[in-house]
Amino acid sequence: DDRYPARIYLLKGLLYNQFDNETAALENFVTALKYAKEKNNKRQIAIADLQIAYLNGYIGKHEETVKVLEYYYTHQDFLTEQDIEHIQINLADAYLDIHKYEKALKLIQKGIQQTSKNNEELKYNRYLILLGRYNLKIKKYSIAIQNLENCKKYFLKNNLDFDANYTMLYLGQSYAEFQNKEKALENFIKIDSIIQKTNNTFPELRYTYTYIIDYYREKKDKEKQLYYIDRFLTVDETLNTQFKYISRELPRKYDTPKLLLEKEEIISKLKKRRYLSYITIGLLCSMVIILTFL
Numbered sequence: 001d002d003r004y005p006a007r008i009y010l011l012k013g014l015l016y017n018q019f020d021n022e023t024a025a026l027e028n029f030v031t032a033l034k035y036a037k038e039k040n041n042k043r044q045i046a047i048a049d050l051q052i053a054y055l056n057g058y059i060g061k062h063e064e065t066v067k068v069l070e071y072y073y074t075h076q077d078f079l080t081e082q083d084i085e086h087i088q089i090n091l092a093d094a095y096l097d098i099h100k101y102e103k104a105l106k107l108i109q110k111g112i113q114q115t116s117k118n119n120e121e122l123k124y125n126r127y128l129i130l131l132g133r134y135n136l137k138i139k140k141y142s143i144a145i146q147n148l149e150n151c152k153k154y155f156l157k158n159n160l161d162f163d164a165n166y167t168m169l170y171l172g173q174s175y176a177e178f179q180n181k182e183k184a185l186e187n188f189i190k191i192d193s194i195i196q197k198t199n200n201t202f203p204e205l206r207y208t209y210t211y212i213i214d215y216y217r218e219k220k221d222k223e224k225q226l227y228y229i230d231r232f233l234t235v236d237e238t239l240n241t242q243f244k245y246i247s248r249e250l251p252r253k254y255d256t257p258k259l260l261l262e263k264e265e266i267i268s269k270l271k272k273r274r275y276l277s278y279i280t281i282g283l284l285c286s287m288v289i290i291l292t293f294l
Contacts, residue, residue: 003039006035010029020200022245023242026245042078055250063098101138132167145171151167152168165191168187168188172211191205192209206235206236212228
């Protein structure tokens with residue numbers, strides 16, 4: 001069966017990722033990619049490539065993430081409709097990271113139309129987060145707040161903590177830019193309460209804790225300032241450990257083998273081209289000799 005053993009490593013990687021163990025997730029995705037290539041399972045190669053691309057986004061290599069997502073968004077032969085939807089929403093998010101706002105908006109509007117037409121409430125609200133983030137990026141803060149407040153209710157009601165955290169992150173940033181410090185603080189403190197329950201961290205948390213600490217420093221509330229400094233240090237240690245590992249291991253275990261394979265393919269093509277050149281020259285020489293004889 002050409003799905004195994006790569007399928008097991010892909011599932012393990014997805015579970016580790018879900019439970020905030022990106023280091024173990026990376027190891028499993030790289031192993032899955034190796035076995036998928038051995039069995040020449042195109043779909044599994046694509047899934048492993050995509051998951052590794054998302055980890056590139058985690059460490060801030062958004063350009064690399066976009067390249068991979070764009071490739072698979074236009075080369076869909078081995079992917080399901082669900083895979084393509086997942087790529088679309090992540091590509092829109094990655095476009096916002098690299099300030100390609102028009103491209104992001106095009107995908108967001110497409111997603112909102114599709115999901116509202118099909119009554120897909122969860123997916124619709126996920127696109128609504130991105131629309132809120134888009135409006136935050138282009139400094140339309142009141143519209144961003146409106147978008148994000150709508151999907152915040154949905155995610156909290158349905159206990160979708162991961163989505164709720166990102167919604168409240170962008171909502172807090174929008175309120176902060178709108179000079180509503182109390183509302184910004186309210187959202188950031190809610191994020192911290194969810195993190196304490198789930199232990200699922202993400203890099204942007206650094207912004208939320210520094211904002212809370214600065215707020216209580218301004219208010220001269222030493223106890224709360226100290227409490228959130230401790231919380232920040234705990235979360236930051238987790239983020240640093242994972243960030244350093246992925247930053248070091250991802251290029252070594254993924255980028256370098258990929259470059260070596262590319263190098264081998266180029267050498268192989270050059271050898272074939274040289275071989276064809278020799279044959280062509282040989283045939284031309286033979287024709288010249290025959291023509292001269294004639």
